[in-house]
Amino acid sequence: MIGAQQEREGPQRAPQEREGPQRARPPREGTPPGGARRERREHTRAALLQAAQRLWAERGVHGASLDDVAAAAGLTKGAVYSNFTGKTDLLLALLEHYTHARFGTEVHELLHETDQPVAERLRRAGEGYRHRLGTEDARLLALLLVEFWLYGMRDYAAGWRLAEWYEERRGRLARHLPDVDGVPAADRAALAMAMDFGLAAQHLLDPDRVPADLYATGLDLILGPALRQPRSM
CATH class of the missing domain: 1.10.357.10 (Tetracycline Repressor, domain 2)
Structure with missing residues (x-):
């Protein structure tokens, strides 16, 4: 029975033979390459540091929230947390940046x-x-x-x-x-x-x-x- 079935269907091919060689998938449309992502991230960090510098010098650290910093930089609060863990982390990054x-x-x-x-x-x-x-x-x-x-x-x-x-x-x-x-x-x-x-x-x-x-x-x-x-x- 098995032999008759193989004669009717023909010899089975390996998956690679049936499907042909696999090709690498192209990157998703709209996804920037690694260099562009790094450049955009650095630009975002610089904008947040500049906004924090200006606001905290004018109002004090307690007088300007992370929402205020993000708004002054033209960004969302999510952009702050994608670059810094919180206000103290942003503060230390600013301190290191401007006192280096x-x-x-x-x-x-x-x-x-x-x-x-x-x-x-x-x-x-x-x-x-x-x-x-x-x-x-x-x-x-x-x-x-x-x-x-x-x-x-x-x-x-x-x-x-x-x-x-x-x-x-x-x-x-x-x-x-x-x-x-x-x-x-x-x-x-x-x-x-x-x-x-x-x-x-x-x-x-x-x-x-x-x-x-x-x-x-x-x-x-x-x-x-x-x-x-x-x-x-």
Whole structure:
């Protein structure tokens, strides 16, 4: 019976022989390629960061919700949560974005351009600091830093994450400093950051009596002994 059935129907073919070679399915219509998706995502993040920067500087962190940020960016609240886990995550991303060069460029050169005398490196750091404080961005960033500090003081979870952010930045600086005169490198890093932010706050309110030139003097007092310490081979 089986043989007769095979004679009537003919030999069975493998599925691949019946259907032919499988072809890759083309991408769905309207789906952007990977590069375009990344570019669009970066554009969305930049728009949200810019909107948050403006609103939080004007109204404070508690005065502008994520709905407000999304609306100011011309986006939906879903766009916020597709890029950030919440307000604290957006706050930290903004803090990192707008302070990356603030306490970084001058100090980086101060630490790594060891072919220059310490006095020259301090002078250049002071010039860069004075230039930054003369821009409108300096005032905006000062407002944001105060708002972020207040937000962290009022919200325990946010405060813990902000403290971790500060600790990470202190660690970046301390890694390049030796312990000198009984002062640990971590303490010098904390003092240098406090001087950087605190001097900016005073200068922006009273530039005549608190000149930005004090920055180089402060760095020399705090980091100078470590910078002049001979490097161990």
